[in-house]
Amino acid sequence: MCGISKEHLGALINELSGPWLAVREAGQGKRRGHARLRVAGAGPDHQLVFADRVLVTLVALRWALSHRVLAVLFGVSASTVDRAVAEILPFHRDRTMAQD
Template sequence: MIEELADPWTARRESALRERRGGERQRAAGAGPDHRLAFTDRILVTVVYLRLQLPHAALAELYGVTRPTVTRAIREILPLLAGRRFTAPGPYRVVRGCGR
């Protein structure tokens, strides 16, 4: 699953950055700060959130990051999971455009 989601996540992220910048990048790829959560951890945080319905603050403590970092990670990964028709058990389901 991680390998299937990596390319769409990278493409979506680059597209958002290009739109925010108003054009192509001016520095080399990899310049700037690193993500606080690696891509695999972003997927894990999102799946744990969907499966266990833990609050964002609790997930932040578990992963040693801030609550906004967890919220941002979940917001980025949910549409990718929805694209694969990933659903969580019970009443919580991933739908396109879903996020906190």
């Protein structure tokens, strides 16, 4: 569905997860104005886990589907897909440019 093998997808997810988590934690710390008070994982669950965020972004890039269609396919709202793609796309672009 996303145009790459399971092995390549797994490697891509592993490669992007570290930088994504670092940026996410830094952004949350900046918004809070202090370090995390609860353990990682506490609080509301994400509707799309990181691997699904990468997958929905790759499918959006490969098939140029609207975020509404992707929302139906992944069982989430269109705004969740918008947010997921907006979070992952900069990392994917950075990775693609580094390979050129």
